[in-house]
Amino acid sequence: MASASSHDLLRPVVLGSFIVMCVLGTFWMYYTPTANRSYPCPGVLSDGNQTQPAPNQTPKTHDQHDRFQTEDGVKEAETIVLIWMWPFGVPFDLNSCASFSIKGCLLTANRSLYNKANVVMFHHRNIASDLSDMPKEPRPWFQKWVWYNMESPTYTQRIPGLDHLFNVTASYRLSSDVYVPYGSLVEVTSDDKSFELPKKDKLVCWVVSHWNPNHKRVPIYNELNKHVKIDAFGRHFEKYIEDKAQIVSSCKFYLAFENSIHQDYITEKLYETLHSGSVPVVLGPPRQNYEAVVPKDSFIHVDDFPSLKELADWLIFLEKNETQYLKYFS
Ligand SMILES: *[C@@H]1O[C@H](CO)[C@@H](O)[C@H](O)[C@H]1NC(C)=O
């Protein structure tokens, strides 16, 4: 990277939110420097206090327990996490936890394990509005129900009857019991140090899948586009793309504009841009909110400028000044 600074050790990676479903609370591993350590299922949901243990805390290990296989494939001393409904109806690999070296957890979508499950996850968007798909059997005394939601309040429908039903919240909100970010930064490995900035042939790009003139981002795009050329893609522009990451990589700046503006609502748009080696121009919650999750000099906030003309001028300046541009990657 261009200059030496403490950020040289950090590189963003994108984590699909499904990974986080693996084990609620595994997020504390993201910042743990040592790789290849194995973690037991964090006691997350049993003590109600799973938020960030000290990074150097040595997790208790289950290895000393003799675990044996029972007829239904459930091992003794295993925490059973039951996915009651697939988020957005899309199944994911239930073995994906293995890649995180998480032990002591069984992730399953088999509803017949309901009576044994320690944790049952419900994805808000997939809860039928008449609650007809919720469990019919009584809840075992030890079982915790998790309300999981990754949509902003604008896109979260209120479903009557959900109050006082859940024990744990899991969402992108920093204040949720289990914080499930759309992505996070991890420490670089020696392989990553050879990271080179992708070649750029475009200045500002935007890929929009959900064009809605009522979104604040639409008038902002329209105004910004008067002052700087924006390569825009998506159905609205009749410019379809196959590989979004490749497009983003080829642009110096990418408009990481959220569809709605809410506290902590910072989505994959930010993380994917960083991951692709482009500089995000963000529209969303205030700058301080972003600074809580990524380095303050790795992005441009629309609110950093008194006008969109001045934002455009800055981008145009950076187009010519590589030294200044590279500072976003240091
Ligand atoms: C959670 O942990 C914090 C810090 O360790 C502690 O002060 C607090 O009392 C704990 N809360 C519960 C409910 O255990």
Ligand SMILES: *[C@@H]1O[C@H](CO)[C@@H](O)[C@H](O)[C@H]1NC(C)=O
């Ligand atoms: C679900 O679990 C039950 C009880 O353990 C088992 O009999 C059944 O085969 C499982 N179903 C699937 C699809 O794995």
Ligand SMILES: *[C@@H]1O[C@H](CO)[C@@H](O)[C@H](O)[C@H]1NC(C)=O
């Ligand atoms: C979970 O919440 C329900 C509803 O508030 C409550 O009845 C139940 O005792 C709680 N379960 C646990 C394990 O805390």
Ligand SMILES: *[C@@H]1O[C@H](CO)[C@@H](O)[C@H](O)[C@H]1NC(C)=O
């Ligand atoms: C480019 O930016 C650097 C600071 O990063 C500055 O010192 C230099 O004067 C700028 N060059 C031009 C041509 O503006």
